[in-house]
Amino acid sequence: MTEYVIETKNLTKKYKDKKVVNNIYMNVEKGKIYALLGKNGAGKTTTMRMLLNLATETNGEIMLFGSKPNNETYKKIGAIIETPGFYENLTAEENLEIIAKIRGHYQKEKIKEILHTVSLDNSRKEYKNFSLGMKQRLGIAAAIMHEPELLILDEPINGLDPIGIKEIRRLLKKMSKENNTTILISSHILSEIENIADVIGVMDNGKLITELTKEELHEQLNKNVEFEVSDIDKATTILEDMGLHKITDYNIVESNTIFLYTNINLRDKINEIFVKNDIRVKKMNLNEENLEEYFTRIINPIELIA
Known part of the structure; x- marks a missing residue:
């Protein structure tokens, strides 16, 4: 008890x-x-x-x-x-x-x-x-x-x-x-x-x-996977063919970088598919929000949107 x-x-x-x-x-x-x-x-x-x-x-x-x-x-x-x-x-x-x-x-x-x-x-x-x-x-x-x-x-x-x-x-x-x-x-x-x-x-x-x-906090922290690839067009086509949609599931943040927001547990499989399709993956990082970012998000959501 x-x-x-x-x-x-x-x-x-x-x-x-x-x-x-x-x-x-x-x-x-x-x-x-x-x-x-x-x-x-x-x-x-x-x-x-x-x-x-x-x-x-x-x-x-x-x-x-x-x-x-x-x-x-x-x-x-x-x-x-x-x-x-x-x-x-x-x-x-x-x-x-x-x-x-x-x-x-x-x-x-x-x-x-x-x-x-x-x-x-x-x-x-x-x-x-x-x-x-x-x-x-x-x-x-x-x-x-x-x-x-x-x-x-x-x-x-x-x-x-x-x-x-x-x-x-x-x-x-x-x-x-x-x-x-x-x-x-x-x-x-x-x-x-x-x-x-x-x-x-x-x-x-x-x-x-x-x-x-702390375990529940970890589950609530926003996460994303950052892919830096050699061919952004081919990579996004593959993601779309997998049923993923721009903005909601992923986004292009630079000319050769994709942030994946959903299906994060499939990151290894996605990386494998990229490589099989002759896309060089220069970087794959799992990014996680820290406590300060989480705190700011739930306390000041309007400020973050502005």
Whole structure:
């Protein structure tokens, strides 16, 4: 039986007359990395704030770990929402020591281990002198220091350099696979989300417009086969004889290049027929839409047509 760590039903948040979160039904399975995507103002951060009891829902229901959340529930959660707050005149280690003592689980060696994990173990700077990337690393350290069962991370890799992004990606994957930690994450770096997410939810204008696994996403991505051939007229005649039609099934994009949109599983057979008919195939590529292109297509279909 599937175990859900986060369940929302009809979750709604209104500010004055505007619904910034509109009737959200979300299910996040235990141990999975769930990515919440959307443009600025789509309702992602507000949804996360309601899950953490930082904002009160106007309507609907939230279930965490199978029941309505209480004070004990939130002890099992680590989070970064917007800019993490720390003491400006303290170092990374000193800030984490204070947080650990407040939480009641101070362990000096654990703090050093976490700082090493986020590559801040050699920093002696005060927080006010941190770069944006260092601040994000410290925020992640504070969120995972108590080994939470659920992580809620709003733009956690904002400001990180490519090496830092890779390190955090590796850390989140490890927590998910080895510790069975459930992770809800938002990010504008869609290529990174494509690398780590098990499930993707897309929000637009406060609504969750789609929710799909990585496998389901792959099925929905637009695909085409690119043929670069020596004789475009002969090649298109062969496609027409096979019952394929220009525009709907294929198109000529350059003087010697055909994009095949349908019957993609027949690409090897088509290539073989081309060769048998003395058509040299200089290139045959299977092209697939990436997550950024898919996201743009479903969020802004009118812009793509324009």
